[in-house]
Amino acid sequence: MWAFFERLLDSSMFSPHGICLLWEPELIWLHVVSDACIAAAYFSIPFALAILVTKRRDLKFGWVYWAFAVFIMACGLTHVLSIYTLWVPVYGIEGMVKAATAIASVFTAGALWPLLPKILTIPSAFEFRQVQAALEEEETKNRDAAQLLGQVREAQRALRESMTRLTAVVETAVDGVILFDAQARILLFNPACERLFGYRADEVMNRDIGMLMSNEERPSSAGHARGFATGEAGGLRKDGSTFPMNLSVGQAWQDGELIYVGIVHDLTTRKLTEQQLQQAQKMETVGQLSGGIAHDFNNLLTVIIGNAEFLSDQLRARPDLRRFADDICLSGERGAELTQRLLAFSRRQLLQPRAIECRDLLESMHKLLKRTLRENIEIKTAFGPGSIMAFADRAQLESAVLNLALNAQDAMPAGGHLTLSTELAAIDDDYRALHPEVASGSYALISITDDGEGMTPDVIEHAFEPFFTTKEVGKGSGLGLSMVYGFAKQSDGHVAIYSEQGLGTTVRLYLPRAGAGQSVADVPESEEAAPRGYETILIAEDDPFVRSSAIRRVESLGYRVIAAVNGKEALQRLRTDPSIDMLFTDIVMPGGMSGWELADQARLIRPGLPVLFTSGYALETLVEQGRARTQSILLTKPYRKIELAQRLRDAFAAAALAS
Numbered sequence: 001m002w003a004f005f006e007r008l009l010d011s012s013m014f015s016p017h018g019i020c021l022l023w024e025p026e027l028i029w030l031h032v033v034s035d036a037c038i039a040a041a042y043f044s045i046p047f048a049l050a051i052l053v054t055k056r057r058d059l060k061f062g063w064v065y066w067a068f069a070v071f072i073m074a075c076g077l078t079h080v081l082s083i084y085t086l087w088v089p090v091y092g093i094e095g096m097v098k099a100a101t102a103i104a105s106v107f108t109a110g111a112l113w114p115l116l117p118k119i120l121t122i123p124s125a126f127e128f129r130q131v132q133a134a135l136e137e138e139e140t141k142n143r144d145a146a147q148l149l150g151q152v153r154e155a156q157r158a159l160r161e162s163m164t165r166l167t168a169v170v171e172t173a174v175d176g177v178i179l180f181d182a183q184a185r186i187l188l189f190n191p192a193c194e195r196l197f198g199y200r201a202d203e204v205m206n207r208d209i210g211m212l213m214s215n216e217e218r219p220s221s222a223g224h225a226r227g228f229a230t231g232e233a234g235g236l237r238k239d240g241s242t243f244p245m246n247l248s249v250g251q252a253w254q255d256g257e258l259i260y261v262g263i264v265h266d267l268t269t270r271k272l273t274e275q276q277l278q279q280a281q282k283m284e285t286v287g288q289l290s291g292g293i294a295h296d297f298n299n300l301l302t303v304i305i306g307n308a309e310f311l312s313d314q315l316r317a318r319p320d321l322r323r324f325a326d327d328i329c330l331s332g333e334r335g336a337e338l339t340q341r342l343l344a345f346s347r348r349q350l351l352q353p354r355a356i357e358c359r360d361l362l363e364s365m366h367k368l369l370k371r372t373l374r375e376n377i378e379i380k381t382a383f384g385p386g387s388i389m390a391f392a393d394r395a396q397l398e399s400a401v402l403n404l405a406l407n408a409q410d411a412m413p414a415g416g417h418l419t420l421s422t423e424l425a426a427i428d429d430d431y432r433a434l435h436p437e438v439a440s441g442s443y444a445l446i447s448i449t450d451d452g453e454g455m456t457p458d459v460i461e462h463a464f465e466p467f468f469t470t471k472e473v474g475k476g477s478g479l480g481l482s483m484v485y486g487f488a489k490q491s492d493g494h495v496a497i498y499s500e501q502g503l504g505t506t507v508r509l510y511l512p513r514a515g516a517g518q519s520v521a522d523v524p525e526s527e528e529a530a531p532r533g534y535e536t537i538l539i540a541e542d543d544p545f546v547r548s549s550a551i552r553r554v555e556s557l558g559y560r561v562i563a564a565v566n567g568k569e570a571l572q573r574l575r576t577d578p579s580i581d582m583l584f585t586d587i588v589m590p591g592g593m594s595g596w597e598l599a600d601q602a603r604l605i606r607p608g609l610p611v612l613f614t615s616g617y618a619l620e621t622l623v624e625q626g627r628a629r630t631q632s633i634l635l636t637k638p639y640r641k642i643e644l645a646q647r648l649r650d651a652f653a654a655a656a657l658a659s
Contacts, residue, residue, distance in 0.1 A: 014089035021086075028086060035079040042076025045069070071108045074101035176264035181257065184209045195555065196245075196266055198238035198563065209262070214242045232267065241544060241565055244271050272545050273436050304332045353491065355514035356397065358388040358422040358444050365401050366420060373405060376415025384423025389514035390444035392491045397446075397511070400484040404448040404507050407481065411452030411505060419449040425510065427494065430549055430641060438494045443510040450506075455499040463497055484509070500588040530645035532558040535581035537648070539563050540570040540598060541614075542589045550644075554584070557645050567593030567601075574605050582651060587615040610655035612647055 021027040046069035053066065078101055081094040170177050170190045176197075179188035186209050189201040197204075197212055204211070214234035235245040244267040252259055308329035315322040362381055369379050390397070401420070408418050425445035432440050455463065464485040484507075488495040492512050499505035537559045541547035544565075551561050562577060564570035566589050574580055583602050587595035599611045614635045633654055635647040 014091055016085060016087050016089045017082075018086045031086060032083050035082045039076040039079035039083075042072050042079065045072045067104070067108045071101065071104035074104050077101075175266075176262075178209065178212075178262040178264065180209045180260050180262065182259070187259065193264060195551075196237075196243075196264060197235065203238075212236055235264070235266075239563060239565060239569065243268050243544065243548075266548075268545065268548050269433055273433070304328065308332060352395075353392050354394065356390045356392060356394050358390050358446055359383050361394070361397065362401070362420045362422055362446070365398060365405075368402070369405050369418070369420075372402070373409050373418070374415070377409055377412060378415075378417050380417065380419045382419060382421035384421075386424070388422050388424060388444050390446075390511040391514040392493070392511045393487070396487045396491075397509075400487050400509065401446065401448065403481070403484055404509075407507075408448060408450035408452060408505065411450055411454070416451045416504075419447075421447045421449070424513070427510065428641065430553060433549070435494065435496070438510075439492070442513055443493065444513050446509045446511070448507050448509075449504065451504040454501040454503050454505055455497070456501060460497050460499055464495075503588055530557060530642045531649045532645065533648060533652070534558055534560075535652070536560040536562060536577075536579045537582050537584050538570060538573060538577075538580045540565075540567060540583065540585040540589065540595070542566055542586065546586075550584070553641050553644055554648075556641070557648070559648070567595075567598035570598055571601055571605065574602055574609075580606070580609075582610040582612065582648070582655075584612045584614070584648070587613055608655055608658065610651040612651040 018028055021031070049066070049069040049072075074097065077097050078094065081090070081097055085091060085094055170188070173190060173192055176193035177188065177190040178186060178193055180186050185206050186204050187206075189199070189204050194200055212235060214236045230248050231246070233245055233247045235243050237243065246265040246267055248263040248265075250261045250263075252261060308325050312322050312325040312329060315325055362383075366379055366381055373379065405418060405420075412418075423445050424442065426442050427435075427438055427440050429440060432438055463481050465482060485495055488509055488511070494510040496508045496510075497505065498508070537554050539547065539550050539554065539561055541550055541563070542565055547563055547565070551563055554561050560579075562573055562580060564573055567585075570583065570585065574583070583599060585595040585598050589595065589598075593601075595613050595615075599613070602611065603609050612633050612635060633647060633651040635644060
């Protein structure tokens with residue numbers, strides 16, 4: 001092998017290439033310059049490729065560039081040797097360089113062809129410009145899309161705010177809002193409806209709205225919303241009770257479908273106010289008529305009594321005839337007494353009001369009544385703290401108390417207890433809602449309580465009307481309570497009766513306080529200071545108006561309320577709802593179960609259950625009758641909101657101590 005290279009490198013037998021050119025200078029320099037330029041160009045290319053590859057690390061197929069650089073470098077070297085062989089015949093070296101160049105060229109070409117498809121996929125400048133244009137167009141579209149998206153988001157935000165406001169209006173509305181479709185299926189049921197009908201929203205969703213209407217008010221085609229008309233209707237609560245309501249129905253389109261919006265306004269308070277107003281107007285009309293008759297009748301009685309007295313004087317010699325004249329005179333005087341009571345009812349008597357200490361007045365009346373009433377009537381007094389000053393006519397007030405005491409005696413034919421009590425009281429807006437003719441404010445309260453036979457609701461309704469009486473003919477004129485009513489109204493006061501058959505009667509006489517304005521603020525406590533709670537209260541009350549008022553008051557104190565109309569329903573609710581924390585019950589209810597019996601059975605179901613009783617009677621009176629336990633928590637009707645709040649917390653505290 002070495003001998004082969006020695007022969008290959010031996011140039012002694014060769015002549016320089018210049019001999020072939022006959023050493024012609026022009027040809028010699030032509031080859032030298034041309035080969036030198038080619039060699040210089042070839043040598044520069046590898047340097048450029050080396051700089052490109054080292055600077056551009058991201059270039060694909062970098063090794064190809066290096067192979068191509070070696071190939072070009074070898075090509076340049078062959079041209080340098082071509083110049084050298086013009087004078088020195090080193091053709092062996094030149095051949096070896098050309099062989100190396102051939103190898104490099106073959107390797108480079110062999111590697112390049114397989115890579116050609118991949119190289120062709122490399123984007124060209126034109127394609128880069130197209131891509132750049134597409135990117136710019138896409139950027140413009142993205143910018144427009146972003147702007148459109150911003151507008152959409154703004155619209156969505158405005159829609160959310162609008163929905164939030166609308167939801168807040170619906171959720172906090174005092175009136176009920178019901179949304180239902182053309183098939184009368186309920187789609188929306190706001191919290192006011194939950195309080196009004198007693199259902200939770202999830203209990204009525206997608207059910208027929210006719211379930212909320214009383215049978216006589218329910219449309220015959222209950223499956224179609226068109227059957228519900230705007231106007232007054234009867235609502236049906238979950239507990240089966242009904243109430244008057246005003247239903248206002250409107251139409252709207254949603255997603256191409258017709259929907260209906262019903263606004264429900266509870267008319268219970270308005271109906272009660274109308275009844276009270278009608279009763280007040282009736283009493284006013286009767287009073288005006290009675291007053292007019294009394295004045296004219298007094299004129300006739302004046303003539304009758306005067307002539308009877310004159311005739312009696314003239315018949316002194318005839319005792320048999322004089323007796324008839326005296327009877328006429330006595331009858332006329334009795335008629336004058338009746339007309340005086342009619343004048344009191346019609347509020348046309350002349351009053352002389354002044355400051356009266358109610359405690360002193362009842363103390364003096366206690367002595368008078370002990371001599372007046374039967375011996376089997378036990379008379380007691382109960383006074384509130386502090387001085388209780390009323391502004392009224394003392395003589396008329398004494399007459400009113402006497403009339404009420406005599407009525408109480410008649411209600412206790414076998415004897416009983418009569419309690420005279422006085423305290424400061426306030427008539428607030430809740431009580432005024434039931435009695436719109438009464439002014440809110442602070443009053444001196446005088447109560448006369450008996451444990452007699454009691455009155456029926458029908459008797460209570462007519463008790464203040466002139467000549468209405470439950471006594472036998474000749475046993476009374478029926479003007480006692482009407483005189484009390486007229487005196488209270490003429491004194492800018494109020495009179496109220498609370499009675500239960502078999503339990504007794506309490507008549508409350510509210511009189512203006514002497515030296516006090518007509519402001520509830522005169523009462524020491526304020527409703528803002530009323531203690532609140534979060535527990536669940538079961539209210540058992542048969543009177544719908546009282547029940548509605550109690551529910552509203554208890555809910556306003558933060559409690560959750562479940563209502564029942566009698567003891568049987570209250571026990572059923574107690575068995576099915578473990579969340580109930582307290583029973584708030586009236587003492588006397590229909591259905592054969594009293595509040596005491598309900599409490600006993602409720603505690604069998606739920607031992608230690610707090611119970612708050614309510615009644616129109618004082619606890620002392622009920623204890624004496626054996627109808628209450630001394631440790632019972634009792635709220636006396638009518639009561640103020642702050643009294644209710646305090647008694648609720650007292651009942652919880654008493655139950656906690658007992659446990």
